[in-house]
């Protein structure tokens with residue numbers, strides 16, 4: 522009751538500490554955090570030990586999936602020059618060689 526009240530605004534912190542590795546704060550005890558390793562799909566909490574799954578792992582996976590999705594979106598963008606690439610292309614000396622123009 523009071524615990525729920527107290528936890529209403531509390532959001533566990535999830536910290537990416539390495540390639541597919543996370544610290545996930547406990548949802549009930551903010552002094553507690555668990556190491557989640559997505560290579561093995563493991564979490565060090567009691568719930569994982571008992572059930573072979575827990576929300577720490579689920580949350581970390583969700584974030585990792587979003588990271589991967591974002592990376593894929595970035596890769597799939599059309600190869601149209603923009604920003605720095607456009608600037609470089611605009612100032613590329615060979616682009617201004619007179620021989621390149623049909624007149």
Ligand SMILES: [Zn+2]
Nearest residue numbers: 564566575577
């Ligand atoms: Zn866990």
